[in-house]
Amino acid sequence: MGLAKRIIPCLDCDKGRVVKGVKFVDIRDAGDPVEVAKRYCDAGADEITFLDITASHEDRNTTVETVRAIAGQVFIPLTVGGGIRTLEDIRTMLNAGADKVGINTAAVNNPEFVREAAARFGSQCIVVAVDAKQVSAEGEPLKWEIFTHGGRNPTGLDAIEWVKRMVDYGAGEILLTSMDRDGTKIGFDLALNKTVSQAVQVPVIASGGVGNLQHLAEGVLDGEADAVLAASIFHFGEYTIKEAKQHMASRGIEVRL
Amino acid sequence: MNKVAVIDYGMGNLHSVAKAVEHVGRELGEETEVTVTPDANLIAAADRVIFPGVGAIRDCMAEINRLNVGQIVEEAMKTKPVLAICVGMQALMQHSEENDGVDCLGFMQGKVRFFGEPLLNNEGQRLKVPHMGWNEVSQTQKHPLWKNVPDNSRFYFVHSYYVESTDTKKITGVTAYGKEVVATLADDNIFATQFHPEKSQTVGLTLLRNFLQWDGQT
Numbered sequence: 066m067g068l069a070k071r072i073i074p075c076l077d078c079d080k081g082r083v084v085k086g087v088k089f090v091d092i093r094d095a096g097d098p099v100e101v102a103k104r105y106c107d108a109g110a111d112e113i114t115f116l117d118i119t120a121s122h123e124d125r126n127t128t129v130e131t132v133r134a135i136a137g138q139v140f141i142p143l144t145v146g147g148g149i150r151t152l153e154d155i156r157t158m159l160n161a162g163a164d165k166v167g168i169n170t171a172a173v174n175n176p177e178f179v180r181e182a183a184a185r186f187g188s189q190c191i192v193v194a195v196d197a198k199q200v201s202a203e204g205e206p207l208k209w210e211i212f213t214h215g216g217r218n219p220t221g222l223d224a225i226e227w228v229k230r231m232v233d234y235g236a237g238e239i240l241l242t243s244m245d246r247d248g249t250k251i252g253f254d255l256a257l258n259k260t261v262s263q264a265v266q267v268p269v270i271a272s273g274g275v276g277n278l279q280h281l282a283e284g285v286l287d288g289e290a291d292a293v294l295a296a297s298i299f300h301f302g303e304y305t306i307k308e309a310k311q312h313m314a315s316r317g318i319e320v321r322l
Numbered sequence: 323m324n325k326v327a328v329i330d331y332g333m334g335n336l337h338s339v340a341k342a343v344e345h346v347g348r349e350l351g352e353e354t355e356v357t358v359t360p361d362a363n364l365i366a367a368a369d370r371v372i373f374p375g376v377g378a379i380r381d382c383m384a385e386i387n388r389l390n391v392g393q394i395v396e397e398a399m400k401t402k403p404v405l406a407i408c409v410g411m412q413a414l415m416q417h418s419e420e421n422d423g424v425d426c427l428g429f430m431q432g433k434v435r436f437f438g439e440p441l442l443n444n445e446g447q448r449l450k451v452p453h454m455g456w457n458e459v460s461q462t463q464k465h466p467l468w469k470n471v472p473d474n475s476r477f478y479f480v481h482s483y484y485v486e487s488t489d490t491k492k493i494t495g496v497t498a499y500g501k502e503v504v505a506t507l508a509d510d511n512i513f514a515t516q517f518h519p520e521k522s523q524t525v526g527l528t529l530l531r532n533f534l535q536w537d538g539q540t
Contacts, residue, residue, distance in 0.1 A: 067443055067498055069456045069476060106523065111456055137341045142478060142521050162337040164521065187377030189452060189480045190335075237452055237480075266439065268450045291450055321456040321476045 069321040070285045071111035071292035072309055073144075073270060074299045076101055079118050081127040083300075099134045105299070106139045108306040111321060113139060114167070114240075114294060117147035129161045136162020146194055146240070155182055159190065167240055169194040170213045173220050176234060183235025192270075193236035197224040197257055198244045209257055216244035224257070225264050232265045239269045240294065246274025250297075253280060258288030270294050278304055278312040285318050324534055327368035328358045329394065331385040333377050339407065342520035343372070346531040354534065362394050370533065371398040375409030379434065379483070380421035382409050392427045399429070403538040404512040405530075411507065411514035412485060420483050430507060430514075432487035441500035449500050452482040459505045459517065463494045465540060467506075467513050467532045475525040477505070477517035485516060511538030 077084050082096045094100055102113050115135065117128045125148065132145055145158045146167025155166050172179050172193055183191045196216055201208035209224035228239050241261050243254035253271045262269045271290035275281060275298055284290040298304050310320040326343055328336050340356045347354025357364055365371055373395050375382050386392055395414075398404050406414055418424045418434035426434070441449040456476040461468050479497070485504040487493055494513070495506035507514040513533070519526035 066458055066474075068449070068453065068479075071455050133337075136337060137345075140338075140342050140345070140521060140527055141523050142480075142518075159335040160337060162335065162341065164335065164338065184378075188482075189376060189454075238454065266451055268452070268454050292455070 067319060069111070069319050070313065072281070072306055073112045073114050073292055073294045074105045074110050074306070075114040075116055075294050075296045077116045077118055077296065078128070078131065080124045081131045084118065098131050099138060102135045102139050105306065106141050109310060109321070110141065110306050112142040112144065114144045114146065117145065119148065129157055132158060132161040132163055144192055146192070152182060152185055155186055159186065165190045165192050165238070167192045167194040169196070172231060173211060173213055173222070176230065179231055179236055180234040188235045188237035191236050192238045192240050193231040194240040194242065195224065195228060196242050196244050199254070199257070207256055207260070212244055225260060228261050229264055232267050236267060238267055239265060240272060241269055243273040249274050250276025252276065253284045253288050255283060255288040258284060258290055262289040268292060278309055281309055282313050282316040282318060285313065286316060324352055324354045325368045326354060326356045326370050326372065327365040328356060328372045328374060329365060329391055330358045330360050331389050331391050333375055333382050333385060335376065336374055339372060339374055339520040342527060342530055343534070346527050346534060350531060350534060360389050362390070365394050365398060370403040373404060373406040373410040375407065375413055377409065378421055379409060379412060379418045379424045379426070382413060383424050383426060386413060395427070396429065399512050402511065403533065403536045405533050406512065406514035408481065408516060408518060411516055412483065414514060415485055418483060430487065430492065430509060431489040432485055434483045435486050436483055437500065443500060452480055453499045454480045457497045457499060459495045459497050461495050465494045465508050465513070466536050467529055469532050470528050471525050477519065477522040477526060479517045481516060508540065
């Protein structure tokens with residue numbers, strides 16, 4: 066027995082409200098991130114990721130208050146991503162109670178930011194989030210590129226080279242989202258995930274494409290993920306965290322039950 | 323009134339540990355006052371002390387030395403229960419090989435070492451570093467802080483360096499990650515954890531609750 070593979074539900078929040086819908090039975094306010102986070106924590110989630118999609122800078126104070134409220138009630142690790150651009154942003158989130166921050170576009174715009182952030186706050190709290198898309202044609206050796214802005218903007222960066230560089234700069238964990246699979250419910254991009262996981266020493270969280278429990282298990286068994294992140298399959302009550310863990314355990318994966 | 327001081331020497335997020343202690347204090351139904359402070363007088367006035375730490379050891383030790391935190395901890399250890407967490411535990415050792423070698427407080431015998439690469443499990447699979455996530459802790463000695471914590475419970479770890487204790491009778495819990503790793507140490511009225519009880523949900527909160535009720539005796 067040893068370290069458990071983690072299951073991480075992700076909450077997308079806009080101005081302090083959970084969006085993309087959460088449909089639990091018997092939940093008082095499915096839009097309240099504090100209540101939803103608490104529910105997941107009680108259900109056995111191993112961590113919570115809070116993705117802030119609030120567009121305007123002014124509304125970000127709401128986000129900080131939400132993070133503070135979640136951290137006061139949820140005693141498992143909390144990662145906050147979305148709009149983290151400066152060392153001050155990181156400090157604000159950590160002081161509000163986040164354990165880790167996810168850095169995505171700001172790393173692409175200024176890779177040195179990751180180095181500075183890791184030096185200042187420690188690698189353990191710096192998660193570099195990458196959005197990758199396959200750019201090789203059929204029959205060619207597999208190749209993925211980093212995209213920003215929800216997969217709209219190509220960066221010219223090779224995904225594998227990029228994650229290696231980010232780990233070199235001090236990233237303590239990689240949150241890897243396949244933009245080809247995000248929202249499709251056909252499963253993770255296992256080849257992408259496996260290639261990234263083998264390329265770096267730090268843990269990799271697989272994200273994008275989960276539609277059923279088999280997908281979660283495949284992410285670990287075939288994609289060599291250290292953790293799996295999912296949103297909609299949990300939010301809409303299709304599966305509980307417990308069912309996910311039981312399925313993974315039945316496939317021989319070590320989980321925290 | 324149960325007064326708990328969390329030593330603040332400027333390293334990282336102390337909100338989590340303070341919130342978790344307040345939470346278990348409320349559950350116990352007793353008045354618990356949690357102060358996050360670097361002030362030696364306030365710490366001296368507390369009933370119990372938490373010595374946390376995250377990030378790189380060199381930066382932690384620099385601040386510990388600058389603010390004389392070592393002396394504060396040493397004083398506290400003489401008279402009241404102390405809980406050291408993560409890098410707080412590592413700082414108690416003699417030396418760490420992180421950051422090209424850093425001298426630590428030397429309150430406990432042993433060194434802090436890098437996990438190394440390649441790190442393999444029993445099946446020969448490569449293990450990632452940092453050791454991040456929920457791992458089982460085997461309780462190698464009875465201790466009041468283990469009360470109501472089932473043996474082999476999973477706690478949340480995040481670290482790339484581990485404690486190698488040369489005073490093995492102080493080890494109260496171990497975990498496995500490529501090798502046997504010290505999870506907890508105890509010595510008189512100090513208890514130290516490599517994992518984060520404040521992030522370890524039910525079992526972590528139980529351990530914190532035990533700390534709030536601990537008289538420092540074993």
